[in-house]
Amino acid sequence: MQQQEYLREQHFPHILCPGCGHGIVLGAIVRAIGKSGLSKNEIVFTSGIGCASRTAGYVDFHTIHTTHGRGLTFATGVAVARPEFKVITVMGDGDATAIGGNHFIHAARRNMNITAIVFNNNIYGMTGGQYSPTTPTGAFASTALYGNVEPAFDVVALSAAAGASFVARGSVTEPVKLERMIQRALAVKGFAIVEAMSTCPTTFGPRNMLKTVESYMNWLKDHTYDRGKEADLAPEARAGKWPLGIFVDEQRRTYVEAYDAEVVPKARAAAAGEAEDAIGPGAHAMPPGRWELVIAGRAGQGIQRLGALLAEAAIRDGNHAAQIENYGPAARTGISLTEVVASGEPIDFPLVETPNVLVAMTQEALSAHRGRVARSARALVLADSSQIRDLPEDVIGVPASATARDEFKLPMASNVVLLGALAALSKIVSLEAAEATVARRVARSREQNLAALRRGYELGMGVAGLAGGVGGVAGGVGAGGKR
Amino acid sequence: MRGKRRLAVLDARCKGCGICVPVCKTSALTLEGPKIRLDEEKCNACGLCTFSCPDFALTIHGAEGKARSERLPAALPPRGAIPQPAPGLHFMQGATACSEGALAAGCRFYAGYPITPSTEVAEEMAARLPQVGGRFIQLEDEIASMGAIAGASLSGVKSMTATSGPGFSLMQENLGAACMREIPVVVVNVMRGGPCTGLPTRPAQGDVMQARWGTHGDHQIIALVPWSVEEMFRLTVRAFNLAERYRTPVLLLPDEITAHMRERILLPDYATVQVVDRLAPTVAPEKFAPFDAAYAAAPLPAYGRGYRFHVTGLAHRADGFPTGEAAAAAALLDRLERKILDARADIEEVDETAIADAETVVVAYGSTARSARQAVMAARTRGRRVGLFRPVTLWPFPTDRLIALADRGVRQFVMVEANRGQIVGEVERAVGRRSVRAVLQADGNPIMSRTIEQALA
Ligand code: SF4
Numbered sequence: 028m029q030q031q032e033y034l035r036e037q038h039f040p041h042i043l044c045p046g047c048g049h050g051i052v053l054g055a056i057v058r059a060i061g062k063s064g065l066s067k068n069e070i071v072f073t074s075g076i077g078c079a080s081r082t083a084g085y086v087d088f089h090t091i092h093t094t095h096g097r098g099l100t101f102a103t104g105v106a107v108a109r110p111e112f113k114v115i116t117v118m119g120d121g122d123a124t125a126i127g128g129n130h131f132i133h134a135a136r137r138n139m140n141i142t143a144i145v146f147n148n149n150i151y152g153m154t155g156g157q158y159s160p161t162t163p164t165g166a167f168a169s170t171a172l173y174g175n176v177e178p179a180f181d182v183v184a185l186s187a188a189a190g191a192s193f194v195a196r197g198s199v200t201e202p203v204k205l206e207r208m209i210q211r212a213l214a215v216k217g218f219a220i221v222e223a224m225s226t227c228p229t230t231f232g233p234r235n236m237l238k239t240v241e242s243y244m245n246w247l248k249d250h251t252y253d254r255g256k257e258a259d260l261a262p263e264a265r266a267g268k269w270p271l272g273i274f275v276d277e278q279r280r281t282y283v284e285a286y287d288a289e290v291v292p293k294a295r296a297a298a299a300g301e302a303e304d305a306i307g308p309g310a311h312a313m314p315p316g317r318w319e320l321v322i323a324g325r326a327g328q329g330i331q332r333l334g335a336l337l338a339e340a341a342i343r344d345g346n347h348a349a350q351i352e353n354y355g356p357a358a359r360t361g362i363s364l365t366e367v368v369a370s371g372e373p374i375d376f377p378l379v380e381t382p383n384v385l386v387a388m389t390q391e392a393l394s395a396h397r398g399r400v401a402r403s404a405r406a407l408v409l410a411d412s413s414q415i416r417d418l419p420e421d422v423i424g425v426p427a428s429a430t431a432r433d434e435f436k437l438p439m440a441s442n443v444v445l446l447g448a449l450a451a452l453s454k455i456v457s458l459e460a461a462e463a464t465v466a467r468r469v470a471r472s473r474e475q476n477l478a479a480l481r482r483g484y485e486l487g488m489g490v491a492g493l494a495g496g497v498g499g500v501a502g503g504v505g506a507g508g509k510r
Numbered sequence: 511m512r513g514k515r516r517l518a519v520l521d522a523r524c525k526g527c528g529i530c531v532p533v534c535k536t537s538a539l540t541l542e543g544p545k546i547r548l549d550e551e552k553c554n555a556c557g558l559c560t561f562s563c564p565d566f567a568l569t570i571h572g573a574e575g576k577a578r579s580e581r582l583p584a585a586l587p588p589r590g591a592i593p594q595p596a597p598g599l600h601f602m603q604g605a606t607a608c609s610e611g612a613l614a615a616g617c618r619f620y621a622g623y624p625i626t627p628s629t630e631v632a633e634e635m636a637a638r639l640p641q642v643g644g645r646f647i648q649l650e651d652e653i654a655s656m657g658a659i660a661g662a663s664l665s666g667v668k669s670m671t672a673t674s675g676p677g678f679s680l681m682q683e684n685l686g687a688a689c690m691r692e693i694p695v696v697v698v699n700v701m702r703g704g705p706c707t708g709l710p711t712r713p714a715q716g717d718v719m720q721a722r723w724g725t726h727g728d729h730q731i732i733a734l735v736p737w738s739v740e741e742m743f744r745l746t747v748r749a750f751n752l753a754e755r756y757r758t759p760v761l762l763l764p765d766e767i768t769a770h771m772r773e774r775i776l777l778p779d780y781a782t783v784q785v786v787d788r789l790a791p792t793v794a795p796e797k798f799a800p801f802d803a804a805y806a807a808a809p810l811p812a813y814g815r816g817y818r819f820h821v822t823g824l825a826h827r828a829d830g831f832p833t834g835e836a837a838a839a840a841a842l843l844d845r846l847e848r849k850i851l852d853a854r855a856d857i858e859e860v861d862e863t864a865i866a867d868a869e870t871v872v873v874a875y876g877s878t879a880r881s882a883r884q885a886v887m888a889a890r891t892r893g894r895r896v897g898l899f900r901p902v903t904l905w906p907f908p909t910d911r912l913i914a915l916a917d918r919g920v921r922q923f924v925m926v927e928a929n930r931g932q933i934v935g936e937v938e939r940a941v942g943r944r945s946v947r948a949v950l951q952a953d954g955n956p957i958m959s960r961t962i963e964q965a966l967a
Contacts, residue, residue, distance in 0.1 A: 040523045040565060048564065061578070069581060091664060092821065103661065299593075304596045305777070376959050377767065
């Protein structure tokens with residue numbers, strides 16, 4: 028293997044400064060790739076922004092020079108969408124541990140199948156030498172002219188704690204060992220990270236008394252040690268130095284392996300069940316005009332469900348309906364409300380402006396919304412009379428919860444009783460469409476729910492008969508003709 | 511035949527750093543002036559120095575090399591039939607229609623971060639993608655989500671994310687990344703009240719200018735605004751098709767109402783849905799240029815077919831590699847703009863109601879256009895010559911169509927939008943300030959038709 032075979036030779040010399048350690052890291056990477064037997068066509072190579080990240084332009088793979096800190100995000104997309112690739116992400120220390128720190132720890136935690144190489148030269152080189160999260164305390168930088176007061180991140184400890192499958196630290200002072208670490212990292216299925224201690228002879232060196240490339244390389248050699256020989260070194264001799272070696276090598280399931288093993292079969296089994304069937308629309312004549320319904324009550328009474336059943340039944344009738352749930356934090360306050368607009372004609376504005384029907388399932392809902400209902404001959408206020416103390420004269424009461432509880436032993440079916448009553452009283456939906464909808468949507472105690480629906484319809488018809496046409500409703504029905 | 515093993519110094523690459531000098535055990539390398547000099551007598555061609563050279567200037571010739579593998583990874587499977595709700599009439603939520611549209615258009619990857627009121631799209635995609643051979647991932651934030659869909663799409667898999675205001679703000683960085691690298695992706699922003707956390711559960715249309723100019727620098731963007739559940743499906747398909755055809759991010763901007771409401775939709779058989787795919791290259795890999803200016807939007811081969819190209823956010827040439835040259839940078843920006851503006855006829859979609867004899871035209875988009883339509887129809891019954899102009903494509907803005915209406919004699923334009931006045935500026939730019947009135951409301955409540963009716967009275 029010749030390392031040149033993995034390079035875009037036409038773009039050399041590269042842009043890195045003379046003596047920059049990053050070139051040595053890049054050499055180790057391409058030799059490791061060569062030895063790993065991977066084909067160039069199998070590699071996706073992403074990077075962030077900075078000197079380290081510019082290396083992506085010089086290697087002959089599928090390369091993405093992304094945005095600052097985001098090399099791992101693009102890599103994550105590739106690793107999940109195309110797991111057949113070996114995905115490699117190169118980053119600088121700022122890329123990996125500052126702006127991209129969140130992506131870094133989560134890629135490790137999820138065990139994304141990515142080989143991550145952090146080129147750590149303890150500085151922001153490309154922008155001129157500002158201190159980074161890995162700049163040693165006391166070191167100098169263009170934004171730390173009086174010495175850096177921040178403690179530094181330990182990339183190895185961070186990666187291990189975040190759950191990386193493989194964690195190693197090498198150095199440009201030992202390029203062959205570094206190459207071997209990268210080769211091992213490439214063989215890992217999962218998040219494998221190699222921190223490569225590197226140099227910036229342009230911005231870090233001169234400010235830190237490392238004026239020549241040689242003195243800088245010697246300093247780095249002095250400030251690193253083989254972790255295998257740790258026992259031989261006194262704690263003072265280790266202080267402020269970076270141990271080199273392999274720290275974690277415990278492979279576990281990657282995100283995609285877990286997803287494919289657990290999520291996919293369950294999802295496919297769910298899809299293999301009955302497909303959602305289409306609605307074969309009937310031809311029920313809804314009373315003309317635009318029906319604006321407010322359905323209100325307590326959370327847990329099945330208010331949203333009632334709205335959805337009603338709207339779907341209207342569509343089954345060949346008519347139009349739109350439903351809006353009340354949503355979010357309000358749903359947790361105990362109040363529940365839904366709006367349905369229904370019409371024989373296509374609906375323009377899908378929200379209720381002035382309701383002409385109110386279905387109240389509690390006293391509070393009745394009190395709160397009764398005043399909103401339009402004063403018109405078409406208006407209808409229907410309430411669950413089992414929940415109301417004194418039923419006002421102009422409100423039609425149906426004992427929905429008592430019926431559901433006592434006749435069907437299904438307290439939850441009070442909404443279905445009201446649907447039946449509403450169908451009978453308003454003719455906004457036909458009983459057949461309501462039945463078909465309940466049969467399709469209610470899985471548990473389907474038969475009792477259907478019976479409760481029909482009972483509600485009977486109760487509604489009874490009231491309608493008694494009243495000799497409630498409000499304008501009966502008239503509305505009589506006058507109704509489809510379109 | 512390989513020759514004798516020997517070290518070569520590539521003078522053109524050597525930057526004279528001298529790192530190799532102490533590495534050499536036989537002192538064969540010395541730094542003389544700006545370059546390294548090799549004493550071939552002393553060199554035993556061990557190759558140690560080649561590992562330390564940061565500039566790839568030292569190479570061993572005649573080394574025994576393993577033959578390199580040219581293996582290709584498994585190709586993407588062809589798009590096959592997928593399980594779907596039966597074709598026909600359904601009662602469906604906007605968010606569901608959006609994700610079904612995405613699947614019908616071939617989307618097989620979704621990355622996102624939960625945010626109200628867009629989470630229903632994520633929930634649908636999480637349930638559906640693994641059923642159709644795709645994958646879903648919930649990421650640490652919207653920055654990551656936007657990056658991940660861009661990466662996945664570059665690799666050849668159609669991808670989408672959905673978010674809302676604050677998340678859309680976080681996406682701007684990598685949205686620009688996708689514009690610059692010409693990566694087809696679809697981003698759904700379910701608009702809620704802002705700025706900042708604002709009114710998370712309330713509808714608004716306050717992000718339309720952010721959609722246009724949210725990411726930094728000159729760029730063009732395509733944004734579509736649906737007004738119904740049916741359009742949540744159809745325009746999501748269209749968003750993917752436009753993204754693929756023009757190699758660009760496409761935004762879908764439903765407001766909270768459109769994403770959350772349930773209404774009827776006639777769902778097609780997905781096999782009959784017209785799906786556009788990015789162009790495949792017609793040249794060999796060595797000749798391929800990912801930003802070939804011969805095309806408005808160049809072919810984009812899926813990863814793993816031998817086309818190994820580079821993309822960067824730096825100004826770049828046709829071959830994808832960075833350039834600092836003014837002319838090249840200007841040519842790039844020019845092409846990025848033209849590929850969208852020159853295709854207006856294809857991209858622009860407007861919906862006009864009762865416009866033929868209208869003297870007054872209401873301009874509205876999204877769910878606001880539905881109350882506007884109701885108000886317009888009511889005004890018509892009172893004999894008012896009012897019409898409705900609804901930009902379905904919000905960006906690029908259909909300026910010329912409005913100009914044509916003004917030329918045809920429309921005297922007044924009434925802009926209705928659920929914000930403090932964003933698109934109204936575009937309308938004024940088209941037809942002149944004097945003929946534009948605005949009905950604006952940004953209090954978290956939808957604009958009711960009676961409000962618009964009053965404005966028309
Ligand atoms: S600035 Fe520093 S890190 Fe960047 S290329 Fe130069 S030496 Fe290397």
